[in-house]
Structures are given as C-alpha cells and as structure tokens.
Amino acid sequence: MKNYNHTKIPSAIKKAGAGKEKKVKEYNHLKIEHKWQKVWEDKKLYEVKNGTKGKTFVGLIEFPYPSGAGLHVGHIRSNTAMDIITRKRRMEGFNVLYPIGWDAFGLPTENYAIKMGIQPQKITKTNTDVFRKQLKSIGFGFDWSREINTTDPGYYKWTQWIFLQMYKKGLAYKAKTSINWCPSCKIGLANEEVVAGECERCGTETTKKVKEQWMLAITKYADRLDKDLDKVNYLEKIKIQQRNWIGKSEGSEISFKIITDKIFSSGPQVNSPEWLGKDILGNNFVKVFTTRADTIFGATYVVLAPEHPIITNYKLLITNWKEVEAYIKQVKDKKDIERMAEDKEKTGVELKGIKAINPATGGEVSVWIADYVLATYGTGAVMAVPAHDERDFEFAKKYNLEIKEVISGGNILEKSFTDDGILMNSGKYNDLISEDARSKITEFVGGKIVTKYKLRDWVFSRQRYWGEPIPMIHCDKCGIVPVPEKDLPVLLPKVKSYKPTDSGESPLAIISKWVNTTCPTCGGKAKRETDTMPNWAGSSWYYLRYTDPNNKKELAGKKALRYWMKNGVDWYNGGMEHTTLHLLYSRFWHKFLYDLKVVPTSEPYMKRTSHGMILALGGVKMSKSIGNTVDPKDIVNIYGADTLRIYEMFIGPFDQTVSWNTESIIGSRRFIEKVWRLGLKVSEKEAKKNNQNSSRFIPEGPYTDKNFDYSSSLQTLLHKTIKKIGEDIESMSYNTAISSMMVLVNEMEKAESIEEKDFKMFLQILAPFAPHITEEIWQSLKEKKSIHKSIWPKWDKKKIIDDIIKIAVQVNGKVRAEITVGRDTEEEEVKKMAQKDKNIASWVENKEIKRIIYVKGRIINIVV
RNA sequence: GCCCGAGUGGCGGAACUGGUAUACGCGCACGACUUAAAAUCGUGUCUCGUAAGGGAUGUGGGUUCGAUUCCCACCUCGGGCACCA
Numbered sequence: 050m051k052n053y054n055h056t057k058i059p060s061a062i063k064k065a066g067a068g069k070e071k072k073v074k075e076y077n078h079l080k081i082e083h084k085w086q087k088v089w090e091d092k093k094l095y096e097v098k099n100g101t102k103g104k105t106f107v108g109l110i111e112f113p114y115p116s117g118a119g120l121h122v123g124h125i126r127s128n129t130a131m132d133i134i135t136r137k138r139r140m141e142g143f144n145v146l147y148p149i150g151w152d153a154f155g156l157p158t159e160n161y162a163i164k165m166g167i168q169p170q171k172i173t174k175t176n177t178d179v180f181r182k183q184l185k186s187i188g189f190g191f192d193w194s195r196e197i198n199t200t201d202p203g204y205y206k207w208t209q210w211i212f213l214q215m216y217k218k219g220l221a222y223k224a225k226t227s228i229n230w231c232p233s234c235k236i237g238l239a240n241e242e243v244v245a246g247e248c249e250r251c252g253t254e255t256t257k258k259v260k261e262q263w264m265l266a267i268t269k270y271a272d273r274l275d276k277d278l279d280k281v282n283y284l285e286k287i288k289i290q291q292r293n294w295i296g297k298s299e300g301s302e303i304s305f306k307i308i309t310d311k312i313f314s315s316g317p318q319v320n321s322p323e324w325l326g327k328d329i330l331g332n333n334f335v336k337v338f339t340t341r342a343d344t345i346f347g348a349t350y351v352v353l354a355p356e357h358p359i360i361t362n363y364k365l366l367i368t369n370w371k372e373v374e375a376y377i378k379q380v381k382d383k384k385d386i387e388r389m390a391e392d393k394e395k396t397g398v399e400l401k402g403i404k405a406i407n408p409a410t411g412g413e414v415s416v417w418i419a420d421y422v423l424a425t426y427g428t429g430a431v432m433a434v435p436a437h438d439e440r441d442f443e444f445a446k447k448y449n450l451e452i453k454e455v456i457s458g459g460n461i462l463e464k465s466f467t468d469d470g471i472l473m474n475s476g477k478y479n480d481l482i483s484e485d486a487r488s489k490i491t492e493f494v495g496g497k498i499v500t501k502y503k504l505r506d507w508v509f510s511r512q513r514y515w516g517e518p519i520p521m522i523h524c525d526k527c528g529i530v531p532v533p534e535k536d537l538p539v540l541l542p543k544v545k546s547y548k549p550t551d552s553g554e555s556p557l558a559i560i561s562k563w564v565n566t567t568c569p570t571c572g573g574k575a576k577r578e579t580d581t582m583p584n585w586a587g588s589s590w591y592y593l594r595y596t597d598p599n600n601k602k603e604l605a606g607k608k609a610l611r612y613w614m615k616n617g618v619d620w621y622n623g624g625m626e627h628t629t630l631h632l633l634y635s636r637f638w639h640k641f642l643y644d645l646k647v648v649p650t651s652e653p654y655m656k657r658t659s660h661g662m663i664l665a666l667g668g669v670k671m672s673k674s675i676g677n678t679v680d681p682k683d684i685v686n687i688y689g690a691d692t693l694r695i696y697e698m699f700i701g702p703f704d705q706t707v708s709w710n711t712e713s714i715i716g717s718r719r720f721i722e723k724v725w726r727l728g729l730k731v732s733e734k735e736a737k738k739n740n741q742n743s744s745r746f747i748p749e750g751p752y753t754d755k756n757f758d759y760s761s762s763l764q765t766l767l768h769k770t771i772k773k774i775g776e777d778i779e780s781m782s783y784n785t786a787i788s789s790m791m792v793l794v795n796e797m798e799k800a801e802s803i804e805e806k807d808f809k810m811f812l813q814i815l816a817p818f819a820p821h822i823t824e825e826i827w828q829s830l831k832e833k834k835s836i837h838k839s840i841w842p843k844w845d846k847k848k849i850i851d852d853i854i855k856i857a858v859q860v861n862g863k864v865r866a867e868i869t870v871g872r873d874t875e876e877e878e879v880k881k882m883a884q885k886d887k888n889i890a891s892w893v894e895n896k897e898i899k900r901i902i903y904v905k906g907r908i909i910n911i912v913v
Numbered sequence: 914g915c916c917c918g919a920g921u922g923g924c925g926g927a928a929c930u931g932g933u934a935u936a937c938g939c940g941c942a943c944g945a946c947u948u949a950a951a952a953u954c955g956u957g958u959c960u961c962g963u964a965a966g967g968g969a970u971g972u973g974g975g976u977u978c979g980a981u982u983c984c985c986a987c988c989u990c991g992g993g994c995a996c997c998a
Contacts, residue, residue, distance in 0.1 A: 113998095114998055156996085157997075228996075229996075238996080241996075241998095242996085287917090289916080290916070290993075293916050293917080294994085296916095421914090440914090507995080508995080511996065512996095584996090584997080584998060588998080624998090625993075626992060626998080627993095628992090629916095629993060631998075661991090662991085668991085700926090701925060701926060704918090706918090707925075710924080712924090712940080713924085713925065713938070713939045713940090714939095715939075716938045719938090720938085784925090784926075784937085785927070785936090787938090788936070790937095792936080792937070798954095856933090857932080857933035858933090859933080861978070861979085862979040867933075901978095907932055908979085910978055911978090
C-alpha cells in the first residue's frame with residue numbers, strides 16, 4: 050500500500066501558508082483561524098444562558114474518551130457534523146446548547162497507569178488538556194463553560210447517587226456470574242483482553258471464575274424500552290438494532306415431564322397423578338420456551354442448556370454421567386458468541402437414563418444437552434422440532450433423531466421448513482393454520498402464553514480501580530448497607546498499585562484504611578464495597594449535567610432541566626457501535642430518573658443519527674503500530690481547520706465508513722481558496738463602487754449571448770443552492786451539500802462579478818461548514834456582527850423555477866434524443882414534438898407505436 | 914452463527930418517490946500563461962467500435978415501457994454480539 054506522507058506541504062499551498070505579506074491579500078489560514086477563535090472566545094459567542102427567551106436546541110455528540118493517542122480524525126468528522134447543525138440552528142434563532150465533556154474513566158487509562166506507574170488522575174489531566182487544545186483548533190462552537198468530566202468527584206457523586214436510588218427501588222442486586230480469569234496473571238480480564246481464548250498479556254489460556262457481582266435489572270424496563278421506540282425519531286436501522294437486542298418475543302411456556310428408567314421400567318403411567326409424587330427429586334418437569342407451540346406434535350426430543358440446574362439433580366440417574374460432565378466442562382469456558390459461532394457442527398450429549406414426555410402426543414422423547422441452547426434465554430431449555438427449525442434439523446441429522454413433519458408445505462427430507470402453514474400429523478389440530486393453533490395447543494398442553502426478552506440484566510461490577518466506587522458497605526451484622534447520601538461522593542482513594550489483586554478483587558481491596566469503615570446503621574465494624582462501576586455508568590446520564598454543570602445539590606436543577614430538556618436532547622449523533630449498549634443503557638437510566646420525577650421526559654433523545662468510521666487509506670483501521678494514523682494537528686497547520694472540516698464532510702456519505710486520503714484534501718483547499726478570491730473580488734468592487742459611484746457591472750466572458758441573462762441564471766442557481774444546503778444539512782447529506790456549493794462557486798467565478806448581497810447569502814450557507822474564512826470575509830464586507838449570529842438566508846420560490854426544461858426521449862427504454870420544452874407545455878404537444886425529432890423519426894419510422902409514456906418534465910418513452 | 918449496513922470509472926463518490934448512470938472532487942493527459950517551474954485557467958477522461966451502434970452499477974435470475982433503485986438466490990467487505998468505549 051502506498052504510504053503517503055501527509056505532513057509534506059503540497060506546493061499548491063506553500064505560498065499562502067507561508068504567510069508572506071504581499072500586495073495581493075493572500076489567504077493565510079493560520080492567522081485567520083487563530084484570530085477568530087480568540088475573538089469568539091473573548092466574546093463568549095457560543096456560551097449560552099439558561100432561561101433565555103425563545104426556542105431552545107440541544108445538539109449532542111458522544112463525549113470523547115480522552116485516550117493517550119490524541120484526537121482522531123473520526124472525532125472531527127462527527128463533531129463537525131453536529132457543529133454544522135447547531136450553527137444552522139443558531140442562525141435560525143434558537144438558543145443553542147452544544148456542550149462538551151470527557152468520558153474519562155476506563156481501561157486504557159488504567160492499563161497505562163499500571164504499565165507506567167503514573168496516577169490515572171494525572172494521565173487523564175494530560176490527555177484532556179491535549180484533547181481540549183485540539184478541539185479548540187478546529188473551531189467548534191462548543192460552550193466550554195459547561196465542560197464536564199466523569200472522573201470529577203463533583204460529577205461522579207451523582208453517578209453514585211443514581212445507583213443508590215436504583216438500589217432503593219430494588220433494581221440493583223447481587224448475583225453470581227462468571228468473569229474471565231487468567232490463571233497465570235491471576236487477574237480478572239475484560240472480554241477485550243481475552244484474545245482467542247487467551248490472556249492478551251501473557252498468552253495463557255483463560256478460564257472462568259464465578260464471582261458475586263452487582264447487577265442492574267434493566268430487564269424490568271425491557272417492555273418500555275421496546276415500546277417507547279415508537280415515540281422517538283431514530284434512524285430506522287437504529288430502532289431495528291435496539292428492538293433486536295431487546296428481543297421481545299411472544300411464545301409459550303410448556304412443561305415436559307421428566308421420567309427416569311427406574312420409574313418407567315416399573316410400569317409408569319404417563320399423566321398419572323401417582324407418578325408425579327414418585328419423583329424423589331422434586332424436579333419432575335422441565336419448562337421449555339417456544340414461539341412455535343403449533344409444531345409441538347413434531348417435538349421429537351428436548352434439549353437443555355449445559356448449565357441447566359436440573360441436570361445435576363439427576364446426576365445419580367444419568368447413566369452416562371462421566372460423558373455429560375466432561376461435555377459441560379468443555380462448554381463452560383466458551384463465550385456465548387463462540388458457542389454459536391462454531392459453524393454448522395453442533396455438538397451435544399444425550400442424558401441417558403432419563404426421558405421426557407411430549408405433552409401433546411404423550412410419547413416419550415430423549416433428553417439432550419447441547420451448546421446451541423443458551424441458559425440465559427427463555428427457560429434454558431427447548432423442545433426440538435427438527436422438521437421446522439434449522440438448528441434442530443441439523444442436530445437431528447447429526448445424531449440420527451426422528452424428524453416428524455407437522456406443518457405442510459416443505460420438503461423436510463432436504464431441509465427444515467420454518468414458515469407458518471397448515472398443521473398435519475397433529476391429531477385434532479390438523480388443518481388449522483399455525484397462528485390459530487399456537488394458542489389452542491398451548492392451552493391444551495397446560496402451558497401459558499408468555500413474553501420473553503433476549504435482553505439480560507446488566508453486570509455492573511468491575512474489579513478495577515479506575516471507575517466510580519460502588520457506594521455500598523458490608524456489615525457483618527446488618528448485611529449490605531448503602532452509603533448514606535450525605536456521605537457521597539465515595540472518593541476513589543490514591544493507591545500505590547492499580548493492578549487488580551490476585552484474588553480477583555479490585556485494587557481497592559488492599560487499601561485497608563479505605564476498606565475498613567463503620568456501618569452507617571449499627572456503627573459497628575464494616576467493609577466498603579471494592580468493586581467499581583463500568584464505564585457505561587458515567588455516560589448514561591452526562592447530557593443532563595450539561596444543563597447545570599456546577600450544581601452541588603442535585604444532578605441538575607429542575608428549572609435547568611425543564612428549560613433545555615423539555616423534549617430531551619433534540620438531536621444526538623453517535624457511532625453505530627453504540628446503538629445497542631450505550632444507547633440502551635442511557636435510555637434505561639433516563640426512564641428510571643423519569644420515574645423518580647427527576648427529568649421531565651420518558652426518553653432522553655428525541656432524535657438519534659449515526660456516523661460512519663474513518664479508516665486509513667486502503668480501508669484498514671488507523672493504528673499506531675501500522676503507522677497510518679493521521680494527526681489532525683498537522684492537517685490544521687498545513688491546510689487549515691476550514692479545509693479539514695470541508696474535507697471531512699466531503700469525504701463520503703456521513704453514515705458510511707470512509708477511507709482517509711490525504712492526497713484528496715487539496716480539492717477542499719482549492720474550493721476554500723476560490724471562495725477567498727471571490728471575496729476579494731467582491732470587496733474590491735465594493736471599494737470601487739464607494740469611490741466612483743460606478744454603475745452596475747455588465748458581465749463579460751463566455752455568456753455574451755444577448756438572450757442569456759446571466760445574472761438571473763446565477764440567481765436561480767444561488768437560490769436553488771440555498772434550498773438544497775438547508776435540506777442537505779437536515780438530512781446530514783454533507784457531501785452533496787458541499788458539491789453543490791462547489792458548483793455554485795465555479796459558476797460565480799465564471800460570472801466575473803457577483804452582487805454583494807448574493808455573495809453574502811452564499812457566505813452564510815457556507816458559514817456552518819467553514820466558520821473562520823466566512824467570518825473573515827463577512828466582516829471585511831463591513832458587517833459588524835458575527836456571521837454566526839446572522840439570520841439564515843431564505844430562498845425565493847419565484848427564483849428557483851426553470852422556464853425551460855430538457856426532456857429525454859426514449860425509444861423502447863433507450864435514450865435516443867433530448868428535446869427542450871417550455872415549463873407549461875401540454876402533454877400532447879410534448880408527444881408530438883418528440884415524434885417529430887430527427888433522431889427519433891429514424892427509430893420510429895415503419896414501426897407501429899404501441900404506447901407513449903410521458904413523465905412530466907422528465908422523460909418520454911415511445912414503445913414500438 | 915445471529916442482528917444491522919455496504920458493494921457504481923484509475924480513486925472518493927452522485928443519481929429525488931422506478932424515469933437521461935457516472936454530478937462534485939482527486940488523479941491523469943493535452944493546451945494557455947511563464948525564460949522555466951509552481952500556482953492558476955481551459956479542454957478531455959467508463960468501455961468496445963473508424964462510424965452507426967453495442968456493453969457496463971458485486972454475481973445469477975425475476976417484475977416493468979423503463980431497474981443503481983423493487984423481488985428471489987448467492988458472493989465479498991464493514992459494525993455489533995452484553996467486561997473496549
């Protein structure tokens with residue numbers, strides 16, 4: 050791959066970039082950009098007050114994680130996009146809040162701290178300082194007076210406070226779950242630190258370790274999280290991803306009786322009440338969850354998740370226990386994703402010695418355990434209907450199990466038939482359609498209709514240092530006691546080593562001074578919770594804090610929240626990679642806060658859009674190790690912030706992944722320079738006009754045709770462009786917005802002269818994209834106020850209508866000619882003109898015209 | 914494996930709701946200006962063909978007067994899969 054040195058200054062801009070004072074005023078981006086950034090800051094142009102009269106608008110970007118790598122060009126892409134929207138809103142008269150902060154807790158900082166022995170606090174300070182400086186150099190309209198940081202005790206006090214409220218409402222609870230464990234390093238690992246089943250640091254194969262952890266009961270909100278998606282304006286694909294993640298499905302819970310060899314060899318009576326009492330283990334049935342109760346007559350075996358608790362209860366009765374035990378052990382260390390990813394080859398083991406009874410047929414079926422059944426979904430057990438389920442079909446083929454067809458319409462010898470259809474081989478339910486059969490059969494077998502969610506509760510504990518301490522105290526006498534609200538925040542203490550302990554606990558566990566405390570209830574000896582919160586905690590509510598960042602009594606004042614958040618955040622843009630976790634978690638927290646009457650809306654974000662990533666040249670990820678990263682600082686120095694902004698918006702469709710190509714930036718720079726030269730031309734003309742009182746400029750150049758009114762044609766284009774830019778910004782079609790501004794600029798160049806008022810309108814629509822150069826030219830044209838506080842221009846309806854329209858003429862769908870007609874020409878007239886056309890005549894002659902299709906103002910198709 | 918996207922010139926991409934495929938930009942070629950170069954401006958630039966005309970939007974099929982757009986099947990690439998954020 051070509052390795053382009055992006056720090057090399059292209060000869061095209063050397064002259065201007067050097068900033069020599071010449072007779073002709075050169076475009077010196079560094080001077081202009083520094084100048085206006087300082088002016089805006091001094092005048093507090095982007096700072097807003099709570100309570101100002103008028104409409105409000107809150108534009109939100111995902112606040113960055115201040116990594117040591119510095120600002121990525123990807124940050125600039127998404128920030129510029131929202132910067133453009135908020136600047137437009139400001140010009141439309143809204144009181145605009147465009148805030149910024151730092152999502153600064155997290156693993157990379159902690160790992161760096163461990164490696165270098167530097168305090169995470171210090172690293173965070175260094176990194177945020179770099180990020181702040183870099184962001185400011187791009188000219189974003191952030192309100193820096195509201196900057197927040199999740200690692201600031203004044204901030205995480207409220208993160209902890211929310212957790213306490215959740216605990217009070219029973220949404221925070223403790224449960225045993227497993228964590229990744231490296232037996233060699235003796236530390237718990239994040240999923241990311243486990244690469245192909247091995248510890249990222251030492252290469253040892255990882256295992257799982259069961260730990261008691263804090264959980265948040267997000268599943269209690271599953272239904273509302275699903276239903277309320279109807280209320281918000283998210284991109285459709287985002288809604289779909291959220292819905293699929295929540296995974297709501299209506300189905301049936303049906304019990305299958307378990308019988309053992311012992312019992313049925315002595316002559317069991319299926320369905321006999323006596324038999325029920327005979328099972329000494331008390332586990333005489335297994336519940337399955339199915340969305341296809343209509344296929345139950347075809348259920349030829351039952352499959353349990355290997356973790357299913359019922360299995361160990363039957364230990365003594367299962368005749369191949371050794372084999373079963375070995376299989377369970379083998380499965381245990383795999384992640385769900387790996388279990389399902391094992392392409393095609395499904396594995397499983399039969400539980401010999403026990404059987405289940407199909408409640409519909411009354412027949413005996415075998416019981417298996419297999420890794421394709423997940424303990425965490427449904428009931429952890431399925432009835433297998435190989436004829437009508439793909440996975441069951443594969444499994445049945447492999448282990449030679451019966452495949453019984455109960456829905457007609459497929460060819461089950463070849464593959465499973467998974468559609469709904471008409472029942473067969475199903476006793477008295479034959480000939481019913483699936484939909485009706487589901488409820489009837491469920492009732493018949495004594496099952497019940499239930500709603501299940503794929504969504505699982507949120508594992509909220511981390512055995513790490515660099516996170517918010519969970520504000521809980523363990524007392525021998527009183528049990529788990531929450532830290533009283535008045536004692537918040539529970540501060541992160543300074544430690545010597547940030548390394549997790551070899552017992553699997555957080556580094557906080559070894560600071561006895563901090564751990565040992567007194568019980569708030571009884572005053573006796575007690576210990577603090579040493580687990581910390583995940584990174585998601587601080588980012589689940591940060592947007593609220595921007596409304597009132599320094600409040601010491603509440604997470605944000607009621608008045609401030611009502612002022613800014615009466616609709617929630619108006620527009621939130623972020624990465625597609627956050628659509629399932631962060632977005633769902635913060636919606637959950639927001640709904641909880643709504644129930645507490647802390648926030649005025651039930652949804653945090655009115656509108657959510659997403660951006661694509663920026664990859665390096667060749668479509669690979671930018672990474673330090675490959676050496677293909679791009680430092681925005683270099684681009685700003687060489688080309689300027691305005692050029693960088695234009696380039697990043699022009700690079701490709703905003704919602705799609707794009708590749709960075711430094712060679713192409715020059716195109717954006719040329720565009721900016723053309724604007725600059727036009728600006729000079731307009732201001733020179735202004736100067737002349739003032740001196741000589743000269744009359745209106747008469748255009749020269751290519752448009753000397755007497756009938757061609759160039760200035761009116763340019764105005765048509767200008768007004769069309771104003772309309773298009775407005776629409777394109779709203780639909781985030783920045784790349785086409787810029788291309789149409791390029792078209793306009795090219796035309797204005799040809800015109801040799803432009804009316805000042807027209808040029809100013811153009812500057813205004815360019816201003817959100819390139820705020821510095823437009824401000825410079827604007828104020829050089831004797832404007833006193835900032836262009837960013839000017840009124841967004843209105844396009845004129847009368848000016849955007851073309852009088853003459855070109856219509857393509859097709860014969861049998863192929864374009865053969867083009868005719869020009871007046872705007873109001875009648876259909877019949879157009880048809881006649883088309884047939885008379887020279888080119889068309891030769892195609893049509895001696896042929897029978899079957900049909901003529903006319904699409905007004907576009908196309909005419911003659912079918913022969 | 915499951916869920917969500919994407920695939921168009923040498924390259925980034927455009928095309929409204931099914932209506933002239935390749936706008937805009939990069940690159941390249943030629944020309945103007947210049948002692949020269951850079952910058953700038955102009956012209957050309959999907960492909961086969963002298964032309965008439967034909968072919969081309971990942972692949973194969975379908976619907977339609979007409980398909981980049983709709984339907985079916987497949988291939989490739991990207992994002993997510995719950996402890997990276």
